[in-house]
Amino acid sequence: MRKNSIKNTRINGEVQRELGRIISREIKDPRISSLTSVVAVEVAPDLKSCKAYISVLGDEAAQKATLEGLNSAMGFIRKELAHSVNLRNTPAITFIMDQSIEYGVNMSKMISEVNKDLKEEDEDEELS
Structure with a gap:
């Protein structure tokens, strides 16, 4: 059991790093604020789903636009994540605004x- 939690922590960190890179460097959507950061990531133990907590410095409109941009780029983000992180399954990502x-x-x-x-x-x- 302990080994699984260490593995899961490592996966969370790797996915968080890669999501941050993809969001800041790969996505060209103008709705996504340049002041967006991935605060934390929780990948489910079965690797099928993932919660990504993001923070956007700016007003509520900028946060909403960034969330819309990220959700519309979901297919691209998952494809990039599959290339950069070697996992059995590429998790379905749910973006959650973190204040x-x-x-x-x-x-x-x-x-x-x-x-x-x-x-x-x-x-x-x-x-x-």
Whole structure:
């Protein structure tokens, strides 16, 4: 059982790397944002299906357009994946929008604003 999970982890990493390469370099669809990254991949143990979590930096319209572009390029993506990753079956890919990077960026902005406000308050207290 343990060996299977190690193998599955290796496959997930390989598929994630290749999907990232295919999306950023091979697909020419203008709907797909250049700021698209593959955050995580979960390939089922039977290799028949795969969930690809993607992140798109941009507004909701850019995210929706990227998802549409990826779904329309599905046949091409699977063909490229079959060539580059040597698996018994090429999994059917489901793209899922992942908001974690955008969430992190927003949290960083909020923390920076709070720190700036605190620094300004400290400077005001020193002056009075």
